[in-house]
Amino acid sequence: MIRKESLLTGWKGLTQVNGRVLIVDDDLALAEMLGIVLRNEGLEVSHVADGAGALGAFRDSRPDLVLLDVMLPGLDGMEVCRRIRAESGVPIVMLTARTDTVDVVVGLESGADDYVVKPFKPQELIARIRARLRRGDEPEPERLEIGDLVIDVAGHSVKRDGTALSLTPLEFDLLVALARKPWQVFTREVLLEQVWGYRHAGDTRLVNVHVQRLRSKIEHDPEHPEIVVTVRGVGYKAGPS
Amino acid sequence: MSESARQRPGRTPTPRFSDHRAQGVRAVRTFLRRSRHKLAGWMRWLAHLWRASLQFRVVTSTMLLGLAVVLLLGSYLLSAISDGLEQDRIESAKVEAARLTLEVQGSFNNSDRTSSEGDLNLLARQAVQSAASPGGDNERYLVLTRSLDNTSNTVVQTLSSGDIGLPVVPLALRQAVRADPRRQQVTLIAITDPQSGKQVPAVIVGSQVEPPLAGNYDLYAVFPMQREQATLDLITRTFLIGGLALVFLVGAIAWVVTRQVVNPVRRAAVVAERLSSGRLNERMRARGEDDLARLAKSFNEMADSLQTQIRQLEGLSRVQQRFVSDVSHELRTPLTTIRMAADLIHDSRTGFDPAVSRSAELLHNELDRFEELLADLLEISRFDAGAAALDSDLTDLRATVARAVQSAQPIADRWGSTISVTADGRCNAEIDARRVERILRNLIVNALEHGEGRPVEIAIAVNATAAAVTVRDHGVGLRPGEGALVFNRFWRADPARARTTGGTGLGLAISLEDARLHDGWLQAWGEPGEGSCFRLTLPRHTGTPIAEAPLPLRPGDAPEPHRDAVAPLGFTEHGGPSHRVANTRHTPTAPGSPR
The missing domain is CATH 3.40.50.2300 (Response regulator)
Known part of the structure; x- marks a missing residue:
């Protein structure tokens, strides 16, 4: 109730x-x-x-x-x-x-x-x-930089060397969540809560799959990611900007 | 005269043809001593080969038997040939000696210069030299010497032709000549061949002559047997080479023959291994109509019938699993609709009259149970179908336990139980956190439901190979034999006991499957009135087997084991895998709550 x-x-x-x-x-x-x-x-x-x-x-x-x-x-x-x-x-x-x-x-x-x-x-x-x-909801105008990417939060755009990358809103949210606190390690559970809005434990495979999809769009070499880095046994973090 | 040949007085120096072979044997022994340790290694290898390979065994025994036969036959033939050669030489020596004796005696008889001792000596020398090897070859030597019983005053000096002297004549022979001067006395001796310096066997024939005035003299004719020895050596060599060749040939034949038999057997073994590893389509080649073809044919028939039966069982099992899975899935969509409708009704129940309002509540609650049961059934059917997969990652077990405790907290509050967790340091392990959390939640809920409001204690520990969590309650405990039954589907301890909480009856069964998916153990201990303890043991690294559980299954505060209560179950603190076997039985029993 x-x-x-x-x-x-x-x-x-x-x-x-x-x-x-x-x-x-x-x-x-x-x-x-x-x-x-x-x-x-x-x-x-x-x-x-x-x-x-x-x-x-x-x-x-x-x-x-x-x-x-x-x-x-x-x-x-x-x-x-x-x-x-x-x-x-x-x-x-x-x-x-x-x-x-x-x-x-x-x-x-x-x-x-x-x-x-x-x-x-x-x-x-x-x-x-x-x-x-x-x-x-309209977000505050905000500009984030991560790796060689420039994120315009309000404008929903991610650019590399001036060229826009096409991300789905979810992938965009995931990237922004990571980029707002570079060097902080996010567990899959925290990302589920922040990006997907799960209040209780959800399926962490959601995070895995979408991180893979995100990497395939933003990383130079998705096999050796530099922007979204895996921290073994913990979760993910944004790489050096 | 020929009978005397049989006497062979005193073959003392044993002048056998094979004398020099003994040296060879000694040399071989020295060699063997030297390489004894090397040999020990070979022996072990050979012993292994002997045990492991039928073909090697057959070939080796055939070769050994062949060698024995060749040796026996060869030594018999060699001794027969050597005897024959010897006899021939003796016979020809006797004839030759008789002729020489007559010749020497004739020289004595025909001579008239017999007046002085000097003449006599000269005559004897001439007689001996003319009789002995006219060509100077070594075919015969003569020795003329005074008989042992000669008492005449006239002395002819001992004479010999060639490099042979009186010492080669055995005393026994001289005595034999004295005893029976009328006949030839024959024996075998060894002489040193003046040319090669080697020991050569020889025939020596003794008889008496009578030089004028000088009484009886012994004339010994020595016939060396180089030629016979050479012949025998050649024959021996030929025999050895032939014998060895024969043995190897027999070995090769045995190898080829056993190959024909062993190869199909080996192929059958390979095919049988493949069959047993699940490749049911493997068959033997069956050609011809011989015994091996029959073996192959019956083997294939057996494989066919096995395959058919396995396929049938697999098919049945697949159909059943498929059915359970399909039913579960097909139920889901209408259940979703019902669920939403029930929730809608439930949310607006305040406006209904009390009976309808209560009905809406019951409908709502029972739908929860129905859903749980359906989810568990589906999970079990996934395990049965072998469709469950592990999604392992390095995880701190303490976090997993904390989440499980957190989700069970409402139930603990309802029962008034406290849950305590003890752990020493990080407990990292490669686990599928979702599944392990589910196991732990099941164990904790189970402990709460049967803990009668008393505290539930959880301990976490790791060692080199394993991580373990124990969940201990102080409730009613388990009766003897129930430790294994708790993991059965729909099993409940006391059918008469009222159901107090929900629970599908599948929780522990699913937990066991989850643990097995990790190659881990899930075990239960319990005694009536002492509560129970469930231990989950998981390998720390995927693929590394558990050596030992880091926590005892039997809690330290438990009383001494009652023999009847514990022994039949075998729930000691050490035997992990055996429990696993005991725990993995799935005997569907009457529906009810777990335990």
């Missing part, structure tokens, strides 16, 4: 976000239930039932967030995720019934920012969605 109170206040905060969510799920009952719960939170909800139509619906509705079921008829969730990611950095949260390492990692590697395992508690889903939408 305690949790409900605190979440309710959270939900009210979310009401102002007034985001648009696209639900891609073939289970109509679940989709309808999700719609009810999300509309209760003041979100605008649209629904598409199969993978093939997902991309078209995405282009039509221009959502702020996509809720994507992994197992879809037609085009499977991973492929849908990959195609959406190809044209947009929009936050994608996957709904999965399988928690096997391979499934989760493949899902994350196809570009999802986060995942929720069925059966999930509605509060948990709302918290995940809220964490991904909260980025709408």
